[in-house]
Amino acid sequence: MTAVLLGAALFLILVGAGFCLLFARLLSRERISTISDEYDEIFCPARYKAMERLLEETDYQYVASKSGNSKKLEKRFRAQRVRIFRDYVNCLSQDFTHICATIKKLMVDSEVDRPDLAGLLMKQNFIFTVTVLSIEIRLMLYSAGLGRPDGRDLVVSLDTMCTHLRALSLVAGPA
Numbered sequence: 001m002t003a004v005l006l007g008a009a010l011f012l013i014l015v016g017a018g019f020c021l022l023f024a025r026l027l028s029r030e031r032i033s034t035i036s037d038e039y040d041e042i043f044c045p046a047r048y049k050a051m052e053r054l055l056e057e058t059d060y061q062y063v064a065s066k067s068g069n070s071k072k073l074e075k076r077f078r079a080q081r082v083r084i085f086r087d088y089v090n091c092l093s094q095d096f097t098h099i100c101a102t103i104k105k106l107m108v109d110s111e112v113d114r115p116d117l118a119g120l121l122m123k124q125n126f127i128f129t130v131t132v133l134s135i136e137i138r139l140m141l142y143s144a145g146l147g148r149p150d151g152r153d154l155v156v157s158l159d160t161m162c163t164h165l166r167a168l169s170l171v172a173g174p175a
Contacts, residue, residue: 015137022133026097026125051088051151054081055142082143085151089135092154096128099161106165120164128157 063077103121107114131153138149 015133018136019133022129022136026093026129026132048088048092048151048155051085051155054085054088055148057148078143078145082139085149086139088151089132089154092151092158093128093132096154096158096161099158099165100125103161103165117164121161124157124161128154128161131157 059077059081064074100121103117107117135149135151135154138147141147142149
C-alpha cells in the first residue's frame with residue numbers, strides 16, 4: 001500500500017513539474033517583438049500535415065521487414081520519429097504563442113472593446129497547454145512502445161485561434 005501511494009505521489013510530482021515547465025516555456029514565448037500584418041503568413045495548417053502520419057505503424061513495419069528484426073535499428077528509428085514529432089509540437093507552440101500575442105496586440109490597439117475575446121483567449125491557451133502536456137506524456141509512453149500520440153487537436157486549436165485572429169483583424173481598426 002505504501003509503495004502504491006509513493007508511486008502515485010511521485011507520478012503527480014512529475015506531472016506537476018512537467019506542467020510548470022510547459023507553462024513557463026509557453027509564457028516565455030509571449031515576448032514577440034515583430035507582429036506581422038499578414039495574418040495568413042502566421043499559421044498555415046498544411047505545414048503540419050506530415051505530423052499526422054509521422055508515427056504511423058506502417059513505417060515501423062517496413063523498417064522491421066528490411067532490417068531483419070534488428071531491435072536496435074527499430075528503436076533508433078522510433079527515437080528519431082519522436083524527436084521530429086516533438087519539433088513539430090514546438091513549432092505549433094511557437095505559432096500559437098505568436099497568434100495569441102497578435103490577438104492581444106489587436107485587442108489593445110482596437111477601437112472596439114472585446115471582453116469576450118479575452119475569455120476565449122484564456123480558454124484556448126489553457127486547452128492548448130493541456131493538449132501539449134498530454135501529447136508529451138503520450139510521447140513518453142510511445143517511446144516505450146505504448147500507444148500513439150495524435151497532434152490533430154493542437155492543429156485544430158491553432159486553427160481556431162487563427163480564425164479568431166482573422167475575424168478580429170476585420171472588426172478592429174487600429175487606434
